[in-house]
Amino acid sequence: MSAGPYNYxxxxxxxxxxxxxxxxxxxxxxxxxxxxMADCPHTIGVEFxxxxxxxxxxxxxxxxxxxxxxxxxxxxxxxYYRGAAGALMVYDITRRSTYNHLSxxxxxxxxxxxxxxxxxxxxxxxxLDAQRDVTYEEASKFAEENGLMFVEASAxxxxxxxxxxxxxAKKIYQSIQDGRLDLNAAESGVxxxxxxxxxxxxxxxxxxxxxxxxx
Amino acid sequence: xxxxWFYQNEIKLEIPSSEDIGxxxxxxxxxxxxxxxxxxxxxxxxxxxxxYHLVLDHGVSKDILPSKKVIRxxxxxxxxxxxxxxxxxxxxxxxxxxxxxxxxxxxxLCFNVYDSFFLLQDLSSxxxxxxxxxxxxxxxxxxxxLEVFNSKAFQLHAISQFLKKTQPLLNNAESRFDMSPVLDLxxxxxxLRVQGSSGTYLKSNIILNKLSFELSAFKNLNILxxxxxxxxxxxxxxxxxxxxxxxxxxxxxxxxxxxxxxxxVIHKYNLESSQKWTALEVLDLSNNNLTEIDTTITLxxxxxxxxxxDNKISTISNLSSLSNLSYLSLSNxxxxxxxxxxxxxxxILTLNLSQNNIxxxxxxxxxxxLENLDLSxxxxxEIDEIKHIGGLPCLENFILTGNSVAATVDYRIKVxxxxxxxxxxxxxxxxKPSQAELDKVSVxxxxxxxxxxxxxxxxxxxxx
Ligand SMILES: Nc1nc2c(ncn2[C@@H]2O[C@H](COP(=O)(O)OP(=O)(O)O)[C@@H](O)[C@H]2O)c(=O)[nH]1
Ligand SMILES: [Mg+2]
Numbered sequence: 098m099s100a101g102p103y104n105y106x107x108x109x110x111x112x113x114x115x116x117x118x119x120x121x122x123x124x125x126x127x128x129x130x131x132x133x134m135a136d137c138p139h140t141i142g143v144e145f146x147x148x149x150x151x152x153x154x155x156x157x158x159x160x161x162x163x164x165x166x167x168x169x170x171x172x173x174x175x176x177y178y179r180g181a182a183g184a185l186m187v188y189d190i191t192r193r194s195t196y197n198h199l200s201x202x203x204x205x206x207x208x209x210x211x212x213x214x215x216x217x218x219x220x221x222x223x224x225l226d227a228q229r230d231v232t233y234e235e236a237s238k239f240a241e242e243n244g245l246m247f248v249e250a251s252a253x254x255x256x257x258x259x260x261x262x263x264x265x266a267k268k269i270y271q272s273i274q275d276g277r278l279d280l281n282a283a284e285s286g287v288x289x290x291x292x293x294x295x296x297x298x299x300x301x302x303x304x305x306x307x308x309x310x311x312x
Numbered sequence: 313x314x315x316x317w318f319y320q321n322e323i324k325l326e327i328p329s330s331e332d333i334g335x336x337x338x339x340x341x342x343x344x345x346x347x348x349x350x351x352x353x354x355x356x357x358x359x360x361x362x363x364y365h366l367v368l369d370h371g372v373s374k375d376i377l378p379s380k381k382v383i384r385x386x387x388x389x390x391x392x393x394x395x396x397x398x399x400x401x402x403x404x405x406x407x408x409x410x411x412x413x414x415x416x417x418x419x420x421l422c423f424n425v426y427d428s429f430f431l432l433q434d435l436s437s438x439x440x441x442x443x444x445x446x447x448x449x450x451x452x453x454x455x456x457x458l459e460v461f462n463s464k465a466f467q468l469h470a471i472s473q474f475l476k477k478t479q480p481l482l483n484n485a486e487s488r489f490d491m492s493p494v495l496d497l498x499x500x501x502x503x504l505r506v507q508g509s510s511g512t513y514l515k516s517n518i519i520l521n522k523l524s525f526e527l528s529a530f531k532n533l534n535i536l537x538x539x540x541x542x543x544x545x546x547x548x549x550x551x552x553x554x555x556x557x558x559x560x561x562x563x564x565x566x567x568x569x570x571x572x573x574x575x576x577v578i579h580k581y582n583l584e585s586s587q588k589w590t591a592l593e594v595l596d597l598s599n600n601n602l603t604e605i606d607t608t609i610t611l612x613x614x615x616x617x618x619x620x621x622d623n624k625i626s627t628i629s630n631l632s633s634l635s636n637l638s639y640l641s642l643s644n645x646x647x648x649x650x651x652x653x654x655x656x657x658x659x660i661l662t663l664n665l666s667q668n669n670i671x672x673x674x675x676x677x678x679x680x681x682l683e684n685l686d687l688s689x690x691x692x693x694e695i696d697e698i699k700h701i702g703g704l705p706c707l708e709n710f711i712l713t714g715n716s717v718a719a720t721v722d723y724r725i726k727v728x729x730x731x732x733x734x735x736x737x738x739x740x741x742x743x744k745p746s747q748a749e750l751d752k753v754s755v756x757x758x759x760x761x762x763x764x765x766x767x768x769x770x771x772x773x774x775x776x
Contacts (some may be wrong), residue, residue: 170655
């Protein structure tokens, strides 16, 4: 019975970043639970979610790190960029300041991830079009200039949420296919799983041999 | 440490006594060089050999050595007379030869072992002969394992002295040998092991750990092992902050990380970016007396692996900014409380906290990145504590032996049950779950799902 959900061939790691309150945790919740969580508690440090998706007939497990946007957690959340195959960078279309901070988030992402990491820009809360503070056109231009994928989405209505997560996965999968992403690189953020769970042997050896770096 | 050229006129040689070892009488030569002294044992035949060469090559007159005696040479009066005569002999030839100091006399009196000038001379010729071999193989030098290189701390001191040019007569003496092979080797070495000692050095009153040294001669060091050295005696680290990839320090008296990473800095907590260890990825400070991880650890921004086993650390602190840290080992320390570890450690893969005093696992529940967790030999008694571990989505190896919880009935099944569908991926106490265990776990899980299914109805009933 448990064989079903574990039958996947890849693990992709994602990180969700952006200012506090832009809706990162809600986006994750919407994606994993297909529900809007209006009174989502503040993220302390880091949260985590998973979902199995399908890209070109391959089952892929997404492991998603949802980080706290507050400055005081910045140090500890920075470490999660390491080994991320995808980075979802979120701003709130009704709060200009969250958009203005994107360049600093982008700098962190570029500095702390590897060159093959796919960065996807999400303008969240597009259900609140009346309070819009950032136009679609300027954000779209920003994304283009920086080579990012981009959508406006709503964690509330679920609009474009699936698309953002899935498009990122497709792009990563493409990179694997073209050989641009090296599966064996330690920090690629992608793990290839053999169809049968037989990994324990390997990790056992690593444990026994403690002098070897496990990274 | 002695320095021949500096104290040339204060050197005293004595033969105060003799010693029988086996069936042979050894005469005990005591060499004094301004406060430093050492002992060399030689039997008569060795004096005889020395004398033979000195006569042959260095113009020593033939008849000054007390004569050979074949019979009755074991009687105390004879030995005492011979001791006196040998003492006179060695004093006489020393006065005669101290300007030239032929190698055979240097070795006879062990100046090459205890005196910085002659030690460097030896080192230099040794380096000249062996440097190419060392450098062409793996650029690693196990100084302490070669007979001549008895102790690296000692040689480092000699090299440092040389570099400081604190030896006034050195310029005059420098022409006698070429130091460049030593400096050349040092500058190219990739791996260095420094072995100190708190006792006296061989048969001398020299205390190694009182000899200061520096590392500026080493321009390309990647891996440095320091064992049993006092850090107060290292007065310069040279440029190793920029080149070192691995630093291993053990058996020192240090209680704080700053005493090691900032050993050459006076204001240890004044962290300047020029003091960053920019290349360092592995830091192993096991087996010291560290009581805390102080803020100087942030001077190692690219640290991947931190090993602090066998210290006296009670809290995990100052690690949150190390964004590359993926391996942390704190086995055998004094850690009792681990609250909210996910705010202290980021994306960590391996965590070893065995042999501490941990009671609760609550603080681990959000360390979602963990793959290997060793909590063996702690104070975990309640099986319910494991629920905080059960939700870790990437965990593969979990070690819990040596806790009293491991004596619970059906311990493995109960622990594995907390991992739900992931139970089969968990290697518990270095053992994968057996099929029988997994079957039991699934039965228990099925039961609890049924139970859960009933619970809401119950609460509705009580509410009514
Ligand atoms: N109207 C609307 N509100 C949202 C949306 N996403 C999040 N929110 C609200 O924004 C607030 C912050 O969301 P949260 O996910 O905690 O933000 P985070 O700090 O980035 O994780 C919450 O009150 C959410 O209810 C959205 O798409 N539309
Ligand atoms: Mg949040």
